[in-house]
Amino acid sequence: MFEKYTAPTSGNKITIENGKLNVPNNPIIPFIEGDGTGPDIWNASVRVFEAAVEKAYKGEKKIEWFEVLAGEKAYNQTGEWLPNDTLTAFREYLVGIKGPLTTPVGGGIRSLNVALRQELDLFACVRPVRYFNGVPSPVKHPELVDMTIFRENSEDIYAGIEYSEGTDEVKKLISFLREEMGAKKIRFPETSGIGIKPVSKEGTERLVRSAIDFAIAQKRKSVTLVHKGNIMKFTEGAFKNWGYEVAEREYADQVFTWAQYDRIKAEQGTDAANKAQSDAEAAGKIIVKDVIADAFLQQILTRPAEYDVIATLNLNGDYISDALAAQVGGIGIAPGANINYVTGHAVFEATHGTAPKYAGLDKVNPGSVILSGVMMFEFLGWQEAADMIIKALEKAIDQKTVTYDFARLMEGATEVKCSEFADALIKNL
Numbered sequence: 001m002f003e004k005y006t007a008p009t010s011g012n013k014i015t016i017e018n019g020k021l022n023v024p025n026n027p028i029i030p031f032i033e034g035d036g037t038g039p040d041i042w043n044a045s046v047r048v049f050e051a052a053v054e055k056a057y058k059g060e061k062k063i064e065w066f067e068v069l070a071g072e073k074a075y076n077q078t079g080e081w082l083p084n085d086t087l088t089a090f091r092e093y094l095v096g097i098k099g100p101l102t103t104p105v106g107g108g109i110r111s112l113n114v115a116l117r118q119e120l121d122l123f124a125c126v127r128p129v130r131y132f133n134g135v136p137s138p139v140k141h142p143e144l145v146d147m148t149i150f151r152e153n154s155e156d157i158y159a160g161i162e163y164s165e166g167t168d169e170v171k172k173l174i175s176f177l178r179e180e181m182g183a184k185k186i187r188f189p190e191t192s193g194i195g196i197k198p199v200s201k202e203g204t205e206r207l208v209r210s211a212i213d214f215a216i217a218q219k220r221k222s223v224t225l226v227h228k229g230n231i232m233k234f235t236e237g238a239f240k241n242w243g244y245e246v247a248e249r250e251y252a253d254q255v256f257t258w259a260q261y262d263r264i265k266a267e268q269g270t271d272a273a274n275k276a277q278s279d280a281e282a283a284g285k286i287i288v289k290d291v292i293a294d295a296f297l298q299q300i301l302t303r304p305a306e307y308d309v310i311a312t313l314n315l316n317g318d319y320i321s322d323a324l325a326a327q328v329g330g331i332g333i334a335p336g337a338n339i340n341y342v343t344g345h346a347v348f349e350a351t352h353g354t355a356p357k358y359a360g361l362d363k364v365n366p367g368s369v370i371l372s373g374v375m376m377f378e379f380l381g382w383q384e385a386a387d388m389i390i391k392a393l394e395k396a397i398d399q400k401t402v403t404y405d406f407a408r409l410m411e412g413a414t415e416v417k418c419s420e421f422a423d424a425l426i427k428n429l
């Protein structure tokens with residue numbers, strides 16, 4: 001199976017049958033330590049995971065960790081940034097977890113994080129954002145933020161179809177756009193670089209489906225399609241239209257959309273449309289609505305309680321994740337998952353990056369990777385371990401035992417190192 005790696009000799013594979021995961025008591029879980037602060041964070045997090053599983057299941061369940069390489073560690077050891085064996089491991093064992101990986105700006109290798117998502121077709125980047133009592137926040141009511149972002153993870157300008165200034169490719173594209181595609185009015189100096197933004201109906205539908213399925217399963221109130229469809233009509237605007245269409249076609253009994261509202265309003269007036277929406281709400285239907293991305297970014301500050309599950313495109317989702325994380329105290333407690341809900345493949349990872357200035361200082365908050373592990377336990381059905389970690393984290397924050405990012409904004413806090421924060425959580429389990 002592997003070119004160079006040796007598969008673990010103990011532990012069993014997680015499998016999927018008829019869309020349902022079969023999780024053995026000793027699953028093999030591949031992990032990537034990550035670049036920059038990754039090793040500090042991973043070493044802290046894995047101790048919390050092991051302690052929680054031991055405490056919750058008293059030896060009945062145990063994870064067989066399998067280190068796989070990517071990023072600088074992979075390059076130094078193998079000469080490759082993302083060895084084939086690493087992809088094979090994630091394909092084979094279905095569920096994995098990773099630390100952050102560095103991507104250089106303006107040149108050099110393309111994002112390994114994006115490559116992993118593309119290779120494994122992990123089409124939904126799921127990032128829950130909630131407030132933990134006592135966390136310092138820049139807003140007055142951080143507790144009103146409780147959103148789960150479903151970010152399309154395989155398309156958009158983010159996919160990396162780009163041509164650099166001055167190359168033959170870019171010259172060809174400019175001439176094609178000018179001569180054959182009618183792009184006459186736009187300035188195209190020779191110095192232009194060009195990026196391409198593909199957005200498909202299939203890509204939109206599977207993402208919006210995942211968001212609605214989640215909203216139904218979690219009894220949430222609404223799914224908001226966030227887009228810039230007024231300007232990018234055939235990509236972001238199409239995302240909105242396809243999103244409403246799939247919602248009405250496949251979830252007719254479970255949702256009420258603002259597209260329906262608009263149709264009722266046009267035919268029967270505002271009162272009838274308002275009544276239809278309030279009847280749908282009373283019946284527990286999910287309201288599927290939409291908002292233009294710039295307005296959304298101000299409304300999450302002014303009216304966060306109006307937003308719940310968010311479905312959006314790749315780049316919007318990237319920006320929104322960090323912006324919302326800031327509202328509940330920062331990127332130190334911002335978890336995430338990259339999931340293909342059809343194949344069952346999932347790679348859990350924090351929203352933040354490698355925070356290079358803190359690399360090796362045992363300083364940063366391991367909370368995002370720890371909470372990504374909580375999401376992983378929930379995905380595996382190991383709810384007891386997940387709940388225990390959440391409670392331990394709440395207790396540590398309550399005790400004001402926190403890393404630098406929270407300590408600098410909290411009165412009377414005890415600042416602890418990354419590893420010491422893990423110790424505090426383990427003590428609280």
Ligand SMILES: NC(=O)C1=CN([C@@H]2O[C@H](COP(=O)(O)OP(=O)(O)OC[C@H]3O[C@@H](n4cnc5c(N)ncnc54)[C@H](OP(=O)(O)O)[C@@H]3O)[C@@H](O)[C@H]2O)C=CC1
Nearest residue numbers: 100101102103104113331332351352353354355364365405
């Ligand atoms: N999925 C992934 O692997 C991702 C990788 N990246 C990559 O990471 C590299 C660095 O990106 P950069 O833009 O600096 O963004 P980062 O998210 O790495 O860091 C930005 C700032 O966020 C804060 N921060 C980050 N992680 C933590 C943490 N664990 N605890 C507390 N605070 C934290 C720090 O703030 P402060 O300075 O205020 O202390 C830090 O300076 C880039 O190469 C980028 O491409 C970026 C995002 C995701």
Ligand SMILES: O=C(O)CCC(=O)C(=O)O
Nearest residue numbers: 102103111113114318351
């Ligand atoms: O891949 C990277 O380096 C950055 C990715 C990122 O910011 C994200 O997915 O949130």
Ligand SMILES: [Mg+2]
Nearest residue numbers: 318319322351
């Ligand atoms: Mg990001």
